[in-house]
Amino acid sequence: MKIIVASTIVPFIYGGGTSIVDWLVLKLNEYGHQAESIKLPYSSDINQMMSQTVGLRMFHLEDYCERLIPIRMPSYQLQHPEKYLWFIHHYREVYDLWDTEFSPFPHTEKNCAIREYVMRSDDVSLREAKKIFTNSQVVSNRLTKFNALDSTVVYPPLFDISSFRCNSYGDYIYYSSRICSHKRQLLAVQAMKYTKTPVKLVITGKSERPQDAEEIYYEIKYNHLEDRVTVIDRWISDEEKAKFLSDCLAAIYIPYDEDSYGYPSLEAHHSQKAVISCKDSGGTDELIVDGYNGYLTDPTPQALASVYDEMYLDKNKTETMGRNGLKRIDELQINWDNVVRRFTE
């Protein structure tokens, strides 16, 4: 089948939103389809919102493909008779974040009108879709709440799992992610003050701002945790990461209120390691069942510390939970067979 995967981009910004597009295109081709991506620039300037939306509706793709898969908002404004969405998020600043401190827009009359326009035009264009898939239950719930639309969750898998393996269950908890305040590596370190066992912590990832790493270093130094906490503040290769995962006791992923379970959790599970997350981390609770393939704790150093200790002391259970991680990925059908089937059937 000839398929165009469409998305919007901000030039020179690369991240999860662009990799999911590239990965889907590669996989569709691998499965014998003819797929290509179209990435259109989109400015999040609220004053340009309306005209840009009109622009997206004027492209003609109907003769170029049998199916259109729009991904990042608002690429679903593109028109096509066979539109299958993989909806990954709303323009959240005007939806669920509108009434919170995270929305940069004051509630002026003009902004309120633009918001109304965005929501109404979303209502129209989302309803043109033959099917709406989302990347998480959180996002599906928002579609129900704000747009009164049903959708089906299709979880995004990792592109390549071949390097992930389990070599041993060592003595360290592993946190792999870029270092920033929102991912709360600092909280993971603070927990180490309260542990009663010799459990260790390894953090790898490039810091977004120098002060994020400095805070962590200060915490380590001030509490004399140098022997038990290792921080590697740089970009690490996939193989390095796979090695850390293959020998860790368990993994930890505790961002604040994210939509999805996060690729680090999947990587840990593919390495047969349990994952510690927090109750306020957001989408991780769709993957992690407390006590089965990891733990969902309160976001406090003390609560995390007691989980670290428990995992260290009851290694049998920790190992079982690690192996359950792989089963959990199957239960949720987090694989490309499922993704490709859903979008092409």
Place this chain on the structure above:
Amino acid sequence: MKIAIVTTKVPFLYGGAEFLADSLCSKLSEYGHQSQVISYPFAWVPKEAILDSIMATKLSVIDNTDLVIALKFPAYYVKHPKKKLWLLHQFRQAYDLHNTEYGMFSDSNPSDVAIRQAIKTMDNKVLRDLEGKIFTNSKVVSDRLFKYNGIKSEVLFPPLMDASIYKVTGECGDYIFYPSRVNHSKRQWMVVEAMRYTKSAVKLVVAGKGDSPDDEKFLMELIEKYSLQDKVTYLNRFISEEEKVTLFEKALAGIYVPFDEDSYGYVTLEGFQAGKAMISCKDAGGTDVVVKDGETGYMTDSTPEAIAEAMDKMYLNKPKTIEMGLNGLPLLEKLGITWDNVIRRLTE
């Protein structure tokens, strides 16, 4: 600098324009810029879709970018405070192709007339605003832009993507080399026929896949018909870059004789990079920019006999042929057909 190269594309097609956009992108990175290609889908069926595509592009906003370099219609409509054009072609159906067999608008259909007029009016406006920042890839495109829109532009010739794989070895063989896709308008058939008229021991190597199996068959039948098997070798397959480099390095000279193209063709540049003189024809289009008769090669009439004569001259006076081959690179330098020049003009 963060530089977005904006262009237009037909989904699932990859051709010369896409290759140039990608080349420019990687060259800009080599020169220390951050660069990204942005391609807008373009449709012309139904004809109203052309106007929709213009509007869609006009309404697109490019954030987080210091400079936009637009390559094609209607990508140059994109909104950005700092925009330059390196125009590969306009929407030719509205201009030079109008009222030819390649045109698409009928003068007796009011809707067609209105659409064509709208394209011209909008082009005139957007291009007028950009005057002074418009480059083209060939003199033909610049001439058209002036003729139809009254807009002045500067020619900025596209250099070879990766010249570093070529070197001047000083080897000088006995064959003329023609690497290219094989089809009627590239006129490999005319070069094969020329081999009937050569008087020296000069040989010919043609390399490249046919656009269709018939194109290949036609060449092979010609070779057989005139019993040219000893003098002509046809490699009817895709040849790798390495293979092409080697074949150029061992050649006596190169030849590139398409019919009426806009540009000089990368083949001529490749020949010069390998230190080889080039043969081309007076009606080949843009090749006369780089193939200077008696200086960097020979420009002949487009007849087998005339080409044969040039080939014999190449073979019989090898010192002159070698000298002409070595004149190629300095000429490219002089004409500004170098990435140094292109990047400087587009980013200054």
